Amino acid sequence: MDRADFFEQVYQVVRLIPEGRVTSYGAIAQYLGAKSASRMVGYAMNASHTAHPPVPAHRVVNRNGLLSGKHHFPSATAMQQALEKEGITVIDDQVQDFKNLFWDPNAELAL
């Protein structure tokens, strides 16, 4: 664990995200103890495709519930489709009822 790289730590948290739930980069960053490193979370996600097993990056959105990272997916619609597949309604690259679907690792894992 302590040996885990910043990327791996991010991957683990993302993989813990329940199906049909989403979280924000800041929440993950905060869980890692560096809320200011929210950008690093996104950066780590950029390399998520190199992670094994792959992480559900589609469940990670920005604080606005906007699919900010959809551009980085193999297809611009891949992220939205993945979310809808899990029962999440996405309109205009925006997660509907995001507040209700939000999954905070600090609240769920740090119980």
Added chain:
DNA sequence: ATGTTGACTTGGA
């Protein structure tokens, strides 16, 4: 070694 970038967040106007 330094400088720039980035799937972000927060605060101020």
Added chain:
DNA sequence: GTCCAAGCCAACA
């Protein structure tokens, strides 16, 4: 409510 600017840390060139 919106828009602009600054901060933050790690990886990449």
